Amino acid sequence: MSSFQFEYNQEAVKNLKIEDTSILDRLVDYRHARDVRHKKDHSQRDKRMSLSEAVSEFVQDGDILGYTGFGYVRTSLQSDWEIIRQGKKGLQSIGSPNTCQSYGVTFGNTPYTHASYAGAEMRGYDKYFSENIKSGAVKILSDWSHGLMGLGFKAAQLGLPGVFAKSGLGSDLVNYNPYLKVINNPMVKNGDPCVFVPALCPDITFIHVHAADMYGNARFYGPAVNDLALAGATRKLVITAEEIVSNTDIRWNNKGVQIPFQNVDAVVELPYGAVPGYMPGCYYWARRWWEKTFAMMSEGQEAMEKHVREWILDTKDTREVLKKLGGIDFMINQKRLAKAAEADNEDSGVEFKYEPWTPNTPPDVFD
């Protein structure tokens, strides 16, 4: 274990009303994280297991859970749902964006968050987050910008204690983030204020990729967002993959292999693991599912309990979720939309127009 004593931004600790700062320690304890990674079995071995096994073994109550992809683009949402299904408690969510943190608040799985962006862009505003902050159902432990949080993960990936950044200066982020301080660039005599961003090490992270071999070498394309950094920063890493390929295939078709096996603890074969989100080249968002979900967030706790129960607690696995979203038709249509959107397939004649979700939308329409 680390012998560090951490120096927090006291003004921020006061403003955030954090009584015991020890809850903040593990995120920045990069020495402890190094210890954890060092002690792992570094051999090339078969790490395949089911999603429920991976979640059961690698997610502990109280863990800091890193969100990957871009909120709902190549995000391992089905892993997140399995974590909720298994009733993991006391988790801290961290991610840029942090679009999905609200599901975990409904039944108390993620009562803490390191905030950066809540909401689903043009598909919905997260009013539930606002209400949860007021009721105390969720507590913000630190407030970030995407860039600053990304730099924290990047520092951890590179094995650095931290980096000097230029974001955040002059803003209130440095007054509401116990991890950030303004300090002078040591190389400049006459003043070059910077924000020092410490290395950020989540406990557990699930990254969804296109293909992985049994050792964990992982291949993906599309926006990497913070996944390259998180794959290095996290203490425990589970790769969920659309397909498991051979080690030979990973070596011969290595364009896009961006996560090395050493970082990986478990490999899960999880086709459609990013639903109801978008998977580059594979399937388009379930647009109306997102619109409905954020409408339920606006309605509050009762609506969210019903919604989370229906979609997460009462579904057994990804296949059941896929059937609920529309099964075969959904799979075929969303693949068509995704490939046309990326100009991989002919897009003339592919219709993206749709009627946004309203309470009058038929109850089984989510695409």
Added chain:
Amino acid sequence: MAESKPMNPLEMLAYVLSRQINDHEVVYIGTGLPMVAGILAKKTHAPNITFVYESGGQDPIEGGMPWSVGGPETYRKSPMILEMPYSFGQAAMGLVDTGFLGFAQLDMYGNANTTMIGGEFTNPKVRLTGSGGNNDVASLCEKIVFVGIQSPQKFVSKVDFITSAGHLTGGNARQESGLLGQGPVAVVTTAGVYDFEPDTKRMRIKTLHPGVSPELAQLASGFELVRPEGEIPVTEIPNEEILELLRNEVDPQGFFISMPGA
């Protein structure tokens, strides 16, 4: 047919914002109305601009309107796709010319709030989205342009939370704080276009939309707007061709440019 309908305020906003985009620049543009303006600009006077996105997408070929700054339209046949730290790094190290941002609240020095409304962080009146990439864009890009609906609730004397630093307390405050770039250079609203006084860095009227007097613009602001010397020019309005483009090609479903209830 759509083109016979008169122009609405959102279409005006999209057009006026598009005129703030200079050709050949590399620009950071978020989803929604700013993206409508960006696509319109690329189809009209600024065909050589490059779009970059915080998720990593860079320089996509033309396609549909992006719904998400991480969605396929942002990396459609991109020559390469970056990662978030490198994307913001490009802005920091001088390769992004202009960032376009929205705001829930904006003060006279171009400091913006997208975090919360209210006096108490742990018990806000409303928690908004949070910074997302806004703070980074505002801190790192060379120039910033704000866009939004103008009202006394949004143009405030003091924002409830500085999410994105503009000119801070005015004068040289931004330079002294260590921030990069020039900061905000323009604000486009439903009332007019504003710039910032060179010395004080206070928001100043540049043009006002047809029918908007300085008094009306002032009524829609919670702080004193600096008036320029001489006659205030009237903002150029979009012609038929532009409206047609907006309605038929840029946002045919009218998600961002049709008025609610219209």
